[in-house]
Amino acid sequence: MIITIASGKGGTGKTTVATNLALSIGTKVQLLDCDVEQPNAHLFLNPVFERTDTVTTPVPEIDMDKCTFCGKCGELCEFKAIVVVGETVLAFDELCHSCGGCMAVCPEGAITEKGRELGVLQRGHCNGIEFMHGKLRVGEAMSPPLIKEVLSYRDPAKLTIVDAPPGTSCPVIETMKPADFVLLVTEPTPFGLNDLKLAVGATKILDIPCGLVINRCDMGDEKVNAYADDENLPILMEIPFDRRIAEVYSRGDMIVDVMPEWKAKFLELYEKIKAQLN
Amino acid sequence: MKELIVISGKGGTGKTSLMAAFSSLAENKILCDADVDAADLHLIMDPKVVRRTEFQSGNTAAINKDMCTECGLCREMCRWDAISAVYEVNSIGCEGCGVCVHFCPEKAIDFPENTCGEWFVSDTRLGPMVHARLGIAEENSGKLVSLVRQEARKLAESKKLDLILTDGPPGVGCPVIASIGGASAVLIVTEPTVSGKHDMERVAQLAAHFKVPAMICVNKFDLNLEQTREIENYAEKKGIICLGRIPFDPIFTKAMIKVQTVFEYNGQSAVGEALRGTWQRLAEKLELG
Numbered sequence: 001m002i003i004t005i006a007s008g009k010g011g012t013g014k015t016t017v018a019t020n021l022a023l024s025i026g027t028k029v030q031l032l033d034c035d036v037e038q039p040n041a042h043l044f045l046n047p048v049f050e051r052t053d054t055v056t057t058p059v060p061e062i063d064m065d066k067c068t069f070c071g072k073c074g075e076l077c078e079f080k081a082i083v084v085v086g087e088t089v090l091a092f093d094e095l096c097h098s099c100g101g102c103m104a105v106c107p108e109g110a111i112t113e114k115g116r117e118l119g120v121l122q123r124g125h126c127n128g129i130e131f132m133h134g135k136l137r138v139g140e141a142m143s144p145p146l147i148k149e150v151l152s153y154r155d156p157a158k159l160t161i162v163d164a165p166p167g168t169s170c171p172v173i174e175t176m177k178p179a180d181f182v183l184l185v186t187e188p189t190p191f192g193l194n195d196l197k198l199a200v201g202a203t204k205i206l207d208i209p210c211g212l213v214i215n216r217c218d219m220g221d222e223k224v225n226a227y228a229d230d231e232n233l234p235i236l237m238e239i240p241f242d243r244r245i246a247e248v249y250s251r252g253d254m255i256v257d258v259m260p261e262w263k264a265k266f267l268e269l270y271e272k273i274k275a276q277l278n
Numbered sequence: 279m280k281e282l283i284v285i286s287g288k289g290g291t292g293k294t295s296l297m298a299a300f301s302s303l304a305e306n307k308i309l310c311d312a313d314v315d316a317a318d319l320h321l322i323m324d325p326k327v328v329r330r331t332e333f334q335s336g337n338t339a340a341i342n343k344d345m346c347t348e349c350g351l352c353r354e355m356c357r358w359d360a361i362s363a364v365y366e367v368n369s370i371g372c373e374g375c376g377v378c379v380h381f382c383p384e385k386a387i388d389f390p391e392n393t394c395g396e397w398f399v400s401d402t403r404l405g406p407m408v409h410a411r412l413g414i415a416e417e418n419s420g421k422l423v424s425l426v427r428q429e430a431r432k433l434a435e436s437k438k439l440d441l442i443l444t445d446g447p448p449g450v451g452c453p454v455i456a457s458i459g460g461a462s463a464v465l466i467v468t469e470p471t472v473s474g475k476h477d478m479e480r481v482a483q484l485a486a487h488f489k490v491p492a493m494i495c496v497n498k499f500d501l502n503l504e505q506t507r508e509i510e511n512y513a514e515k516k517g518i519i520c521l522g523r524i525p526f527d528p529i530f531t532k533a534m535i536k537v538q539t540v541f542e543y544n545g546q547s548a549v550g551e552a553l554r555g556t557w558q559r560l561a562e563k564l565e566l567g
Binding site for chain 2: 008009010011012015036037038040043044076078079097098099100101104105136138139140141142143165166167168169170171173177189190191194195198201202205206219220221243246247249250251252
């Protein structure tokens with residue numbers, strides 16, 4: 001089973017829920033951090049990384065001895081990533097979406113592919129949890145292929161908990177796609193509600209069941225609860241604002257380690273998710 | 279004219295709340311919301327939309343069933359597995375590369391342009407505002423960010439305004455890169471947590487990579503003084519100006535619920551004092567008149 005933790009708005013507590021849920025379950029569980037722009041789960045779980053692999057995406061390499069400057073590659077490319085100007089071919093690797101079209105259309109067979117570095121994928125373990133994350137190279141714009149690579153390590157024999165990036169655009173959609181259940185972490189504020197509605201919209205487009213965790217549930221108004229009622233969205237957990245929790249988080253500690261009474265609550269959350277799926 | 283982009287690396291550090299508060303202090307400015315994916319500034323600014331324009335970008339393949347002979351070439355060539363066994367294009371999976379359109383021997387694939395969202399020019403009680411809404415699950419957020427910034431600049435020039443105050447997106451990827459290129463400076467709003475510091479360092483590296491001067495302020499600084507000092511030490515080492523510390527205060531949430539900036543909610547708060555000091559130093563560094 002794949003449970004993806006998402007939110008729309010940033011900073012609502014996605015990583016807190018993902019890491020504490022994984023640690024509470026403890027066995028036959030893997031955590032995949034797909035917020036490749038800003039991966040944070042490792043700061044809380046402190047996994048020992050056993051492998052670091054560079055992740056690349058294919059981009060064209062042009063054999064200038066074979067190229068006749070016919071320009072067909074440039075005509076095909078939708079992303080202006082390859083252009084023929086006179087007797088020169090300019091390839092803009094950072095614009096390339098790796099569709100392979102230029103290579104397929106070249107009548108001279110002058111185009112092959114080489115890898116462009118997107119970032120790294122790191123794998124390790126911590127307290128019985130199999131841990132994986134992607135880290136986008138600073139300056140790199142294209143995160144979906146790296147997210148796809150992280151998700152390719154999901155193990156059907158285990159529970160997979162996926163930490164998603166904020167928002168509702170392509171990186172989030174790529175992350176949510178394989179989920180059996182999306183757990184949306186929100187806060188009862190106007191910003192929280194606005195972005196929650198967008199995230200719920202994303203789960204509807206992908207046709208994946210979802211439920212809510214309301215974090216800092218006593219710091220705001222009642223509108224998120226009213227929205228959940230109207231939309232028939234189950235509220236599976238509420239976390240009150242507690243300065244101790246904020247301080248535990250700030251140090252990079254785990255709530256279930258410092259405040260062990262929370263372990264039962266996260267296990268109850270897991271049971272409720274399973275009940276939603278039956 | 280100066281353009282300041284408020285970013286954070288990590289989401290939820292208080293970018294938009296601080297940006298709204300600065301809107302109460304800055305003069306002769308235009309507001310711009312470049313977080314097109316999960317825009318929130320309008321929830322405080324309550325903009326009256328003056329002009330609304332569709333944002334069109336990219337294309338999606340559509341197979342014409344009457345002409346398709348199900349030869350399978352498109353399915354073989356598509357690197358996103360976006361064409362199903364019954365020859366229907368999954369619009370979410372389609373990257374818009376046009377490879378299937380080009381190679382279809384029957385010319386059976388159309389390639390209409392996408393409407394991915396819309397952008398707005400608005401009036402607010404704190405000045406003009408340019409903002410946008412990217413459709414859920416849409417692509418090309420970077421292009422919409424660039425468009426919103428361009429339009430804000432045009433409007434600022436025509437109205438002879440001194441400052442473009444822009445709310446940026448979280449992260450370090452495509453929309454952030456589109457937000458900061460060529461700006462006068464970025465203000466990184468961070469928080470004293472291990473994740474806040476980690477994400478601040480990455481977005482500071484990004485600003486350095488694109489040669490945009492960075493400044494920093496630590497929001498909710500009193501939640502962890504040790505982390506606050508570590509963040510300020512890091513900034514000092516990297517030549518990033520520390521503008522100030524803002525205390526943790528539920529007043530931000532209370533103001534947000536009332537559709538107000540913190541200054542409109544309460545002109546005398548401790549948070550307000552800290553924000554005034556931060557803004558004054560920022561205005562000096564940006565050499566605002």
